[in-house]
Amino acid sequence: MESDLFISGIGGQGVQLIAKTLALAAIIEGRHVLLSGEYGGHMRGGSSVGTVVISPIPVRSLPILPDAGALIALTPLFWENVGPRLRRGALVLAEEAIVKDLPAMQEPRLVTVPATAIATGLGSRMAAGMVIVGAYGALTGIVSTESLVAAMKEQVPAYRRQHLETNEKAIWAGAGAVSPLAHPVAFARTLGALETGMVA
Amino acid sequence: MVLRLLDGSEAIVEAAILAGARFYAGYPMSPATELVEYMAAKLPASGGVCINAATEIEGVNMAMGAAAAGFRAASGSCGQGLSLMQEAIAEAALNETPLVIFNMARNQQDYFQATRGGGWGDYRTITLAPKDLYEAVEHVQLAFHLADLYRVPVIFMGDNLLARTQMAVDIRKFDFGPLPPKDWQLDGTSGGTGASRQIWTFGGGKTNTPGPGPSRHWEQIAAKFDMIATREARHEQGFVDDAETVVVAFGSGGKFVEFVVNQLRAEGRKIGFFRPVTLWPFPGEALERATDACSRVLVFELNAGQMIDDVRLNVGHRRKVRPIGGVSFDESGLNIGPLMDARVIRQRILSALEGEVK
Structure with a gap:
């Protein structure tokens, strides 16, 4: 069983940082991961898609995922890069402020969190990514909040230590903003019997 | 670990x-x-x-x-x-x-x-x-x-x-067995001492210990590569026993094809995959066995057709062999292009199975 996830945002929103935080948190918990990025020209403002696969055994998924069972959406833009690649019943965790601009999706697979508002309340709008990664961890149970905090600390460079406290608060605030899913692994990929049904 | x-x-x-x-x-x-x-x-x-x-x-x-x-x-x-x-x-x-x-x-x-x-x-x-x-x-x-x-x-x-x-x-050490001593390595001993060593493409030796000379040396080199060809060919294959179609691909392409073939097998298609792990020596005998009973061999590679030559050399009936790859780069010309995508590969395989002309 492999849990595969796209993170879709605009370059500069911290998509790759969210992806790496999740990957490192999974490694802290002794699991295998694959982490790759798809960028639109390596620039601010372009499409940025992060891919994270978490597995109890060595990862078999491809470095370019044909589809995934979950999406963290930070932007409604570039939906064509990820929307058609979500498997049927996929989980979409979206920034609340963008939901009105997303294509119609069936509840209860769409979960929203006011990540930017929470981060702004904590004094750092830039920490929205940390809020949403905290929410994703708590929602799916895929990694613990403690592991996410440790993973965040592991990769923040020395010259950005001043952000540690806010980032940690943001992860916990995100975790507190959602209720855990009843069947969190329902959207994972079962290898050998791969689902082919896509949602538009 | x-x-x-x-x-x-x-x-x-x-x-x-x-x-x-x-x-x-x-x-x-x-x-x-x-x-x-x-x-x-x-x-x-x-x-x-x-x-x-x-x-x-x-x-x-x-x-x-x-x-x-x-x-x-x-x-x-x-x-x-x-x-x-x-x-x-x-x-x-x-x-x-x-x-x-x-x-x-x-x-x-x-x-x-x-x-x-x-x-x-x-x-x-x-x-x-x-x-x-x-x-x-x-x-x-x-x-x-x-x-x-x-x-x-x-x-x-x-x-x-x-x-x-x-x-x-987990970067762990692999043990592939013992190696011969490097009794040929240059150790800094210079000429005139009688103990110097020579590494020379033409196989010539020294005055006291003449080498085999160019023709004999290159004959020995060729024989060595023949020997390596019989010993070091490696491959990976899956579902070939009852496959009607075998898809051949190498490197990352091999992983993508393996993924798609797994998917098609789960849907009931009689399809298998074959991946040369060593490009040289090409695992030709293994490919011949793997494709002996099938009716179609598809070759996926991101080029205009290179490995397909080796596939045709080794598959019993070369007319069974068809390319499904092609040249595919991104806009920069420095990266793999959109063809390296499980969805595209799947579509190309299905088109070949259904006999559609691309």
Whole structure:
């Protein structure tokens, strides 16, 4: 069983940082991961898609995922890069402020969190990514909040230590903003019997 | 087991150091730049030397010098850089210097370069093409082992997916068995002492100990490559026993094809896959067996048709063989293009099964 996830945002929103935080948190918990990025020209403002696969055994998924069972959406833009690649019943965790601009999706697979508002309340709008990664961890149970905090600390460079406290608060605030899913692994990929049904 | 999140380039460098590599002289070109960067960062701490060569030709010849002195040495670049290294690779093959060459390829257009070579003489280069980072960690170490075992240059062929995808990996040491002593290595003894040694492409010896001479030497080299061809061909296959269609692909392409074939099998299609793990020696006999009973052989490669020659040489009925790949780059011309996508590969396979004309 492999849990595969796209993170879709605009370059500069911290998509790759969210992806790496999740990957490192999974490694802290002794699991295998694959982490790759798809960028639109390596620039601010372009499409940025992060891919994270978490597995109890060595990862078999491809470095370019044909589809995934979950999406963290930070932007409604570039939906064509990820929307058609979500498997049927996929989980979409979206920034609340963008939901009105997303294509119609069936509840209860769409979960929203006011990540930017929470981060702004904590004094750092830039920490929205940390809020949403905290929410994703708590929602799916895929990694613990403690592991996410440790993973965040592991990769923040020395010259950005001043952000540690806010980032940690943001992860916990995100975790507190959602209720855990009843069947969190329902959207994972079962290898050998791969689902082919896509949602538009 | 210690899992760490590493990109392919860093994992490859760590595997090389674990294999005992002590010298790297490479040339930075995308996506091989990170390789020389990580080598520069990590080799000195392990007692090694890394040189960012001013040209590819300098780099590979420096590596050959270090290898002649008995050190595990390597050079590397992308395929464009390896083009310039061809003379030195041929020399290393013909003067029997073990050398590892990393080709972090931009695509899959270097198959001919690796398997046919561009230098002079009757030589071949063992070429390992891992499908993912797990296999790469083993192949890096195997490359140094095979180079020493046969005193030959060995090419490790990766690509940008391998170089840049990050995975949790455990860099562990592989044991491939004993190696002969390096009784040929240059030890600094100079001429006139009676104890100096010579490494020479023409197989000439010294006044007191004449070598076999060019013709006999090159005959022996050719015989050695024939022997390697019978011993070192490696492949991976799946679902071929009752397959009506077998899809052949190498490197990252092999992993994508394996994924799609698994998917189609789960849907009840009688399809299998075959992946040459060594591009040379090409696992021709194994491919012949794997495709003996099938009615269709599809070849997926990101080029205009290179490996397909080897497939046609080995499949019993060459008319069964059809290409489903093609040239595919991104806009920069430095990266694998949109064809390396499970959804596209799946569609191309299905089109071939349904007999549609592309």
